[in-house]
Amino acid sequence: MSRYGTLLLGLGLLLSAVAGSRVWARVTVQDPVLGLQTRDVAGSALSPALSACALVALAATLVLVLTRGRARLSGLVVLVGSALWAAWLTVQALRDPVASARGVVTGPDLDGAAAEVLRGGATMWPWICLAGIVLVLAGTACLAWAWLATSRRPSASPSTGPLQRGGAATPPLSDAERARRANHDAWKDLSDGRDPTD
Template identity: 35%
Template sequence: MSAPAARDDRRTLGLVVVGLLAGAAALWGSGSAPWFTVDVPTATRGTVAASATGAQLQPAVTAVAALLVAAVAALVALSGIARRLLGVLVGAGAIAAGGLTVGLVVVPPTPAELASARAGLTAPNAPEGVGAVTATPWPWLAVAGAVLALAATVLLILREPRIPRLGARYSAPGAKEQVAETDPDRAAWERLDAGGDPTVGPREGEN
């Protein structure tokens, strides 16, 4: 494989890794931020603004973020059909996280549902909010992270045959023989492994 092609393949691997890590960071950051707020009456402080985070409302967001990080560790060691299956799995997770987030933005939770998610209560026991539930921009960060992760997995699936594994080496044909010729110690060990005498140089025609 030529040097320019090898560099291009490593660049593709780098883009996939960066896309997955960026998607994971966006999903995790979004899941840790408040997605919706609502005014809730209290007995001592009057009406206060209560909010629920993305992880409280949609745990799949942070779960997919963890999946993306794990996928980065796996994809550099896998190859072939296993790596493509990993891409399909991660892509499905990204689609699920993005789709569930968009669905929640389109149909926001009710004040009781929001209070339930925040307090961990069942809906009938949750305090009713007053006023409308207000969405923050943070859910769209999760959507952006899901899109980034999906784009990275599509690139992985399409270019998988040319993406190197971690530690893979590219060398021109005949490089191994050249190393053996220029490294006497290595050549001696190779002759010993082949059952020959390491103290005797290669006979004519062995190479």
């Protein structure tokens, strides 16, 4: 399960990173000087916060790979949060690509006049980015399930009898260890009010 989770996570991150830099919207603009133009808007320009999501996801992935325990759990939570944030930004861009592109391509010209976005539509790349985000979420779910199953698995307790697990005999005690244990027992007897010399 952990192997599948790592594969899904890596594939999702790669797909989202590639799709985020591609053209997300193609719009028709009425420029006051040049007239009608068709302009392409990249995902990073259409939704600048996607770059922040990518950086946060990369940092969280490094935490997942390099740490254990609670730090790994915090990295998992941060990764899920950044993926959900990126999914929300992508859905906003897909819902109304013209409104999203309006703030990017309608800056004032040299003479102060602004271009006007007339119409436009989304390309396939935001959908691919959304598919990558779904893969990231699926990968984190698989990793969380695998780590939860590993943490719930009972650990093998050391054997207290003369034989260890598998029937192997315990190694004999050294003279120093026997003397240390005898001294410990003698001090314990003294503490309990018994004379160890009797």
